[in-house]
Amino acid sequence: MPSTEYLIAGVVVAGLITLALRALPFAALKPLRKSKLVQALGRWMPAGILVILAVVVLRDQLISQQGRVWPVLVATAITALAHLLSKRRALVSIAAGTACYVLLLNFF
Numbered sequence: 001m002p003s004t005e006y007l008i009a010g011v012v013v014a015g016l017i018t019l020a021l022r023a024l025p026f027a028a029l030k031p032l033r034k035s036k037l038v039q040a041l042g043r044w045m046p047a048g049i050l051v052i053l054a055v056v057v058l059r060d061q062l063i064s065q066q067g068r069v070w071p072v073l074v075a076t077a078i079t080a081l082a083h084l085l086s087k088r089r090a091l092v093s094i095a096a097g098t099a100c101y102v103l104l105l106n107f108f
Contacts, residue, residue: 071108075101 032038054076061072079097086092 068105071101071104074104 029038058072058076062069065072075097078100079093082096083090083093
């Protein structure tokens with residue numbers, strides 16, 4: 001069995017490495033914050049990631065629910081509409097779209 005000092009040293013080293021790895025991205029990005037490229041990526045990446053996620057989810061749902069495409073399309077429309085009407089509050093639109101989809105699948 002390893003000594004207590006050895007175990008404590010291992011935990012301390014692991015903690016320091018974890019702390020350094022979590023702080024490193026912030027330290028590396030600090031000089032890049034004024035970069036035009038980083039600012040453009042900050043504007044466009046969230047929307048791009050959401051588009052990719054939506055396409056993948058919709059494709060999977062349309063493939064798995066081949067005979068019932070309309071609940072997917074209606075829930076997607078409700079999600080988009082709720083997002084626009086709720087002043088772009090993501091949680092509201094996600095909740096509305098999910099509730100709509102679950103209700104359509106279970107009752108129609």
